[in-house]
Amino acid sequence: MSVSRRTFLKTGAAAACAACAAQVPLPVSAQPKNNRELATLIDIRKCIGCEACVEACRDANAPKYPEPEKPFPRMYPARVKAEDWSEPERQAVRDRLTPYNWLFIQEATVRIDGEETTLTIPRRCMHCQNPPCADLCPWGAARKLKNGITRIDADVCLGGNKCQDVCPWAIPQRQTGVGLYLDLMPAFAGNGVMYKCDRCYDRIAAGELPACIEECPENVQTIGPREEIVREAHRRAAEEGLFIYGENENGGTNTLYLSPVPFDELNQAIAAGKGKPHLAAVEDQMAHGDRLAKAMLIAPIAGLAAAVARIYKVVKNSAGEGEERS
Amino acid sequence: MSRSIAIVTDFERRFIKPAYLLLLFMMGLTGFSQMPIFKRYYIADIPGLGWLAEYYVTHVIHYLGAIALLFLMAYCSTVYLALLRRKYRLTLWAHVRVILLAGIVATGVLRVLKNLPDVLFSPGFTMTIDIAHLAFMMLFIAAAIGAALTKGGWLKEI
Known part of the structure; x- marks a missing residue:
């Protein structure tokens, strides 16, 4: 079947909304200048692990959560497994990322000044500056907005899980039984929709703050133009001996963390795994694309030069032959 | 045969078509592998084809193929327009x-x-x-x- 008119209209409206998201002004303190990217700064020291941000995220984004149709269509071959987080007890899971939980609190027990301390860390999508999920999504469902948000369009996503596979933190989470694949060939292609933090793109479009930032009682997060956030992170890091994560990870992200202990130490102390992203250093995953893109500029010029050399040889030979004859 | 008539060289006869076919095959293969189908349908399980499920690997190969294809297309179109068209x-x-x-x-x-x-x-x-x-x-x-x-x-x- 083709894409239904309803889906098409919804997709179009979502695309228009997403395009508009970058145009609508935020509160003055959070406005990007010259339409540049917004970043958030998360000061881990301030987080008390109260989960107010988690609750706010769930409330604000509940209308976006999947409502799968059951029973799920049978999928082939047998190795394709349904992923279902829709049962009430699974929807309630808060200690990891799920399609119903786009932000969770990670804990790390470390020693600070000789004293054992438990740090709590809000974790969600890093919103990379050059996101592999958006670059490599074969369907254009994952996309980056001008204001630095990376979001997945639930009306378009087919749930192939590629975004999770290429994400250095494996952030997006899948729910089966929902989305466009049901209208295509549910038995043979697709497996639902991928979900993750969209940094409340709709609230930002309406001039509001992301729910997690607005509801945090400790002002753990701040949001603003990226260059200002980076400057502020470096100022605090220099003055208070802190460590920064996210500035250069994966070529740069729009989520920066400040920690009183080095991040490799934090990374050792957290429980990382499925739905629980690490805090390790990350190389720029798309750097090869940038380098090879330059080679692509040179390739046709080199082809043209080789052809000109080839033509010159023929013309020269012809001229030589003409002289011999005369 | 006079040298001026030999506007298609042996090298071109021997290599351009195989290179073109190989390139297009690889571009098609790595292009389709951008969709998550090769692992699902066991193709990546065939010994030697595991790389088809490695998205970054296939992406690099697709880009490299594009570089070679752009070179070949520029070369062939220029040679055609300047020499073969006659x-x-x-x-x-x-x-x-x-x-x-x-x-x-x-x-x-x-x-x-x-x-x-x-x-x-x-x-x-x-x-x-x-x-x-x-x-x-x-x-x-x-x-x-x-x-x-x-x-x-x-x-x-x-």
Whole structure:
């Protein structure tokens, strides 16, 4: 079947909304200048692990959560497994990322000044500056907005899980039984929709703050133009001996963390795994694309030069032959 | 044979067609492997084909293939326009394939641009590029099959 008119209209409206998201002004303190990217700064020291941000995220984004149709269509071959987080007890899971939980609190027990301390860390999508999920999504469902948000369009996503596979933190989470694949060939292609933090793109479009930032009682997060956030992170890091994560990870992200202990130490102390992203250093995953893109500029010029050399040889030979004859 | 008539060299006869076929096969393979199908359908389980499920590997190969294809297309079109056109003309199937290749290249170049860190296209435009790239490739495969079945080559002697 083709894409239904309803889906098409919804997709179009979502695309228009997403395009508009970058145009609508935020509160003055959070406005990007010259339409540049917004970043958030998360000061881990301030987080008390109260989960107010988690609750706010769930409330604000509940209308976006999947409502799968059951029973799920049978999928082939047998190795394709349904992923279902829709049962009430699974929807309630808060200690990891799920399609119903786009932000969770990670804990790390470390020693600070000789004293054992438990740090709590809000974790969600890093919103990379050059996101592999958006670059490599074969369907254009994952996309980056001008204001630095990376979001997945639930009306378009087919749930192939590629975004999770290429994400250095494996952030997006899948729910089966929902989305466009049901209208295509549910038995043979697709497996639902991928979900993750969209940094409340709709609230930002309406001039509001992301729910997690607005509801945090400790002002753990701040949001603003990226260059200002980076400057502020470096100022605090220099003055208070802190460590920064996210500035250069994966070529740069729009989520920066400040920690009183080095991040490799934090990374050792957290429980990382499925739905629980690490805090390790990350190389720029798309750097090869940038380098090879330059080679692509040179390739046709080199082809043209080789052809000109080839033509010159023929013309020269012809001229030589003409002289011999005369 | 006089040297001036030998406008297609042995090297070209021997290497360009195999290189072109190999390139298009690899581009098609790595292009389709951008969709999560090879692992699902056990193709990546075949010994030696595990790399087809490695998205970054296939992405690099696809880019490398694009570089080689751009080189080859620039070379062949220039040689044709400057030398071969006097003796040969493009067949109907060649015209169809040239148009489709141009579509593949144009949408591919746009997708490469979109993947650069500081380049942003609208979501709708990005999706159009993705779908158009796939559609041009599918049509190209159909055209290649059509040309093979009808023995419609690229060049016809005038």
